[in-house]
Amino acid sequence: xxxxxxxxxxxxxxxxxxxxxxxxxxxxxxxxxxxxxxxxxxxxxxxxxxxxxxxxxxxxxxxxxxxxxxxxxxxxxxxxxxxxxxxxxxxxxxxxxxxxxxxxxxxxxxxxxxxxxxxxxxxxxxxxxxxxxxxxxxxxxxxxxxxxxxxxxxxxxxxxxxxxxxxxxxxxxxxxxxxxxxxxxxxxxxxxxxxxxxxxxxxxxxxxxxxxxxxxxxxxxxxxxxxxxxxxxxxxxxxxxxxxxxxxxxxxxxxxxxxxxxxxxxxxxxxxxxxxxxxxxxxxxxxxxxxxxxxxxxxxxxxxxxxxxxxxxxxxxxxxxxxxxxxxxxxxxxxxxxxxxxxxxxxxxxxxxxxxxxxxxxxxxxxxxxxxxxxxxxxxxxxxxxxxxxxxxxxxxxxxxxxxxxxxxxxxxxxxxxxxxxxxxxxxxxxxxxxxxxxxxxxxxxxxxxxxxxxxxxxxxxxxxxxxxxxxxxxxxxxxxxxxxxxxxxxxxxxxxxxxxxxxxxxxxxxxxxxxxxxxxxxxxxxxxxxxxxxxxxxxxxxxxxxxxxxxxxxxxxxxxxxxxxxxxxxxxxxxxxxxxxxxxxxxxxxxxxxxxxxxxxxxxxxxxxxxxxxxxxxxxxxxxxxxxxxxxxxxxxxxxxxxxxxxxxxxxxxxxxxxxxxxxxxxxxxxxxxxxxxxxxxxxxxxxxxxxxxxxxxxxxxxxxxxxxxxxxxxxxxxxxxxxxxxxxxxxxxxxx
Amino acid sequence: xxxxxxxxxxxxxxxxxxxxxxxxxxxxxxxxxxxxxxxxxxxxxxxxxxxxxxxxxxxxxxxxxxxxxxxxxxxxxxxxxxxxxxxxxxxxxxxxxxxxxxxxxxxxxxxxxxxxxxxxxxxxxxxxxxxxxxxxxxxxxxxxxxxxxxxxxxxxxxxxxxxxxxxxxxxxxxxxxxxxxxxxxxxxxxxxxxxxxxxxxxxxxxxxxxxxxxxxxxxxxxxxxxxxxxxxxxxxx
Numbered sequence: 001x002x003x004x005x006x007x008x009x010x011x012x013x014x015x016x017x018x019x020x021x022x023x024x025x026x027x028x029x030x031x032x033x034x035x036x037x038x039x040x041x042x043x044x045x046x047x048x049x050x051x052x053x054x055x056x057x058x059x060x061x062x063x064x065x066x067x068x069x070x071x072x073x074x075x076x077x078x079x080x081x082x083x084x085x086x087x088x089x090x091x092x093x094x095x096x097x098x099x100x101x102x103x104x105x106x107x108x109x110x111x112x113x114x115x116x117x118x119x120x121x122x123x124x125x126x127x128x129x130x131x132x133x134x135x136x137x138x139x140x141x142x143x144x145x146x147x148x149x150x151x152x153x154x155x156x157x158x159x160x161x162x163x164x165x166x167x168x169x170x171x172x173x174x175x176x177x178x179x180x181x182x183x184x185x186x187x188x189x190x191x192x193x194x195x196x197x198x199x200x201x202x203x204x205x206x207x208x209x210x211x212x213x214x215x216x217x218x219x220x221x222x223x224x225x226x227x228x229x230x231x232x233x234x235x236x237x238x239x240x241x242x243x244x245x246x247x248x249x250x251x252x253x254x255x256x257x258x259x260x261x262x263x264x265x266x267x268x269x270x271x272x273x274x275x276x277x278x279x280x281x282x283x284x285x286x287x288x289x290x291x292x293x294x295x296x297x298x299x300x301x302x303x304x305x306x307x308x309x310x311x312x313x314x315x316x317x318x319x320x321x322x323x324x325x326x327x328x329x330x331x332x333x334x335x336x337x338x339x340x341x342x343x344x345x346x347x348x349x350x351x352x353x354x355x356x357x358x359x360x361x362x363x364x365x366x367x368x369x370x371x372x373x374x375x376x377x378x379x380x381x382x383x384x385x386x387x388x389x390x391x392x393x394x395x396x397x398x399x400x401x402x403x404x405x406x407x408x409x410x411x412x413x414x415x416x417x418x419x420x421x422x423x424x425x426x427x428x429x430x431x432x433x434x435x436x437x438x439x440x441x442x443x444x445x446x447x448x449x450x451x452x453x454x455x456x457x458x459x460x461x462x463x464x465x466x467x468x469x470x471x472x473x474x475x476x477x478x479x480x481x482x483x484x485x486x487x488x489x490x491x492x493x494x495x496x497x498x499x500x501x502x503x504x505x506x507x508x509x510x511x512x513x514x515x516x517x518x519x520x521x522x523x524x525x526x527x528x529x530x531x532x533x534x535x536x537x538x539x540x541x542x543x544x545x546x547x548x549x550x551x552x553x554x555x556x557x558x559x560x561x562x563x564x565x566x567x568x569x570x571x572x573x574x575x576x577x578x579x580x581x582x583x584x585x586x587x588x589x590x591x592x593x594x595x596x597x598x599x600x601x602x603x604x605x606x607x608x609x610x611x612x613x614x615x616x617x618x619x620x621x622x623x624x625x626x627x628x629x630x631x632x633x634x635x636x637x638x639x640x641x642x643x644x645x646x647x648x649x650x651x652x653x654x655x656x657x658x659x660x661x662x663x664x665x666x667x668x669x670x671x672x673x674x675x676x677x678x679x680x681x682x683x684x685x686x687x688x689x690x691x692x693x694x695x696x697x698x699x700x701x702x703x704x705x706x707x708x709x710x711x712x713x714x715x716x717x718x719x720x721x722x723x724x725x726x727x728x729x730x731x732x733x734x735x736x737x738x
Numbered sequence: 739x740x741x742x743x744x745x746x747x748x749x750x751x752x753x754x755x756x757x758x759x760x761x762x763x764x765x766x767x768x769x770x771x772x773x774x775x776x777x778x779x780x781x782x783x784x785x786x787x788x789x790x791x792x793x794x795x796x797x798x799x800x801x802x803x804x805x806x807x808x809x810x811x812x813x814x815x816x817x818x819x820x821x822x823x824x825x826x827x828x829x830x831x832x833x834x835x836x837x838x839x840x841x842x843x844x845x846x847x848x849x850x851x852x853x854x855x856x857x858x859x860x861x862x863x864x865x866x867x868x869x870x871x872x873x874x875x876x877x878x879x880x881x882x883x884x885x886x887x888x889x890x891x892x893x894x895x896x897x898x899x900x901x902x903x904x905x906x907x908x909x910x911x912x913x914x915x916x917x918x919x920x921x922x923x924x925x926x927x928x929x930x931x932x933x934x935x936x937x938x939x940x941x942x943x944x945x946x947x948x949x950x951x952x953x954x955x956x957x958x959x960x961x962x963x964x965x966x967x968x969x970x971x972x973x974x975x
Contacts, residue, residue: 158788160750244791426878431754
């Protein structure tokens with residue numbers, strides 16, 4: 001054992017431990033930790049690895065269901081999608097690195113989430129990205145956007161996994177803390193699902209893939225503190241990605257899935273070898289012994305401390321039986337990948353690290369994982385909230401005519417076309433993308449079955465800023481509506497909780513409320529949470545981001561032929577509003593654009609109504625009654641109408657007189673209000689009766705608004721716009737003048 | 739007939755090409771970059787991807803793969819070689835085709851549907867197409883801008899070796915809408931012997947109406963017919 005180091009405040013700050021936590025570690029260990037041990041404890045007890053603040057909250061989420069094959073606790077969740085296949089998926093944040101170094105931050109975020117999925121043996125089939133930046137008109141934000149988009153593309157395009165969807169919002173709240181959440185979805189035969197639980201003392205531990213370098217040391221602890229002016233000096237804590245290496249690694253891992261020679265696989269993510277080896281051993285109730293001198297290095301002179309905490313990318317741990325090691329190594333040699341036998345599985349329940357002969361770390365795994373000191377911060381409802389909620393949106397007169405408002409909204413950065421972004425991503429490789437980006441949810445056919453999976457991410461933080469519980473519940477509902485709109489049944493959720501510093505009572509209150517909102521909505525819609533990630537400390541100079549719950553959802557469509565598109569499909573169809581007429585202007589995009597505020601009552605949400613509306617729509621699509629279906633979201637009914645026209649390449653005339661009644665602000669409420677639980681559908685006139693019958697059975701309103709066709713988009717006596725004009729504004733939204 | 743599909747480390751459209759061949763009802767085998775055995779292939783496809791991580795330059799390392807020695811011999815003997823995207827880049831580096839593929843004029847990666855006008859049907863890859871017909875086929879690349887010196891370009895045109903040109907949907911000149919700014923809007927060319935085709939767009943992604951277009955099948959079908967008939971390929975008068 002090397003000599004213990006006297007611990008200074010500076011050292012504790014480096015490993016992000018409080019002195020109280022340090023003393024707790026000493027007591028649990030019965031002695032003072034060595035330098036390496038201190039680094040290991042700091043990483044394992046960080047928010048990023050140990051979830052010390054969020055763990056008690058996350059325990060409230062529903063995690064089981066008939067289709068759940070793997071809930072939280074593994075590298076990714078997995079659900080049954082029929083035909084003996086599993087869909088494996090997870091979302092993860094890479095916010096802090098992206099704020100410092102947008103290209104590599106985003107690229108390695110993609111690399112990390114891909115590994116989480118192929119570690120389970122599944123071949124990644126799709127990527128989605130949920131992004132948040134400050135205002136689009138600020139050059140600094142466009143620089144970040146450009147770097148992040150280039151990084152996502154640079155990694156995803158190179159590795160040959162299509163980026164099929166996601167979302168982008170721009171808001172002041174993210175000016176200093178951009179958010180980059182990446183979701184990966186894979187497919188595998190259920191019998192081949194590979195777990196990350198070590199077993200069999202005496203089995204060998206292989207480290208495969210990239211060499212280990214000094215990059216990314218303290219990445220996990222870096223992600224668990226606030227950003228400040230000095231953060232850019234932490235650029236060395238940002239890793240550098242090598243998608244080529246990962247592509248090779250992926251091919252081998254996918255090939256080895258289900259192979260009896262593989263006892264367990266675990267990727268190296270945050271806190272590198274430290275967390276991966278500890279979790280691998282702990283999951284299997286084993287221990288692990290490693291010799292860091294056997295690890296291939298990228299540079300000379302690395303200390304055991306650096307090797308254990310390096311976050312060099314594109315690395316995996318494998319557990320194999322001794323007699324199989326050589327033959328497994330041959331598989332990696334074929335792809336010119338390193339594989340080093342670095343240790344063995346033990347039955348001691350301890351993480352033992354040596355450097356040649358000398359033991360430099362010997363810690364009980366229970367201490368590292370089960371005994372993470374949980375924090376139970378104080379929760380306090382923010383003082384200014386009541387004031388914001390009491391604002392009356394109907395007291396603010398609309399500045400523009402309804403037609404001009406629609407043109408401005410459809411051309412605004414938060415609503416306009418994302419084409420300039422997604423054309424920079426390969427969204428087609430794999431030849432399974434049936435619904436390309438731009439619709440409600442992406443739809444990918446599942447080979448070997450008649451079905452498809454629907455994928456989406458959602459998370460409107462404007463509602464959550466006013467009411468984090470309602471906001472999180474709406475994020476779940478909105479994601480489910482996107483899935484339903486293409487005809488798929490929502491199956492399960494992965495989530496990424498992006499919040500500020502939870503040591504602030506107001507932030508902890510937001511976090512706690514958001515988890516509760518997510519819980520309520522998931523229970524109401526019957527969608528369990530199977531994986532997720534928490535990103536806290538999204539603060540700069542003491543200012544927190546708006547509470548941002550990003551929901552990634554997977555839906556399943558039994559029969560690909562029974563899918564539905566968002567664009568109006570044919571002329572002469574009836575345009576239908578399925579769900580209530582509403583006028584919730586609080587928290588709307590209209591309010592942001594017209595009045596520059598986010599205030600007033602947030603949209604109402606009746607979870608039972610939401611469930612009924614979704615069931616009704618699914619039944620209508622399954623019966624083949626709808627020629628289009630689009631979810632109502634930001635910008636409300638009028639924006640959904642414009643989008644269905646643009647996507648379908650045909651206009652629509654709404655003869656419903658309701659919209660022309662009332663004062664302009666009432667018209668704005670009806671047209672641009674963001675009331676929940678609604679879809680804009682179209683159906684052949686002959687099918688409307690059957691649509692109504694289904695709606696009645698589910699106790700859901702259907703209102704016939706008008707007819708599709710022509711080259712104009714019209715609401716009688718309110719506005720009459722040329723489709724081409726709307727399409728141009730929509731297309732130009734994210735095209736900055738060069 | 740049998741298609742051989744090359745697999746370099748970093749290749750990713752081998753699966754899509756195999757699928758397109760399968761849709762046509764034909765067989766394919768994968769050709770590993772380290773092996774020189776073409777396994778009796780009637781046509782070798784060099785598919786899209788980032789062979790060897792595109793290190794140094796796209797295709798620059800791949801041309802030295804043992805497999806490429808066999809492909810060179812195969813091509814010299816008149817064998818059919820179809821290079822798609824990264825495969826086109828490799829063919830240029832290997833001097834099986836003239837010119838080079840450089841960074842897109844936009845300096846950005848582009849994945850979108852393009853429209854290609856068929857400039858010649860007198861190749862084994864386009865014989866099933868209509869002359870001047872327009873095919874909807876997606877591109878997906880960051881370095882697809884075809885460049886060559888003026889005399890090479892003139893020669894390609896004179897010898898009717900430009901197989902495809904980017905056009906607007908209605909067949910008119912593509913202008914500003916070019917996905918990559920290629921010289922003379924060139925999307926694909928054939929070798930002097932007309933048995934090697936390089937093209938940036940991905941015909942294997944246009945293999946089924948479900949995915950938006952099956953125009954790419956004209957190219958695979960042409961190959962099947964050509965192999966079946968073993969026709970002599972000559973320059974159109």
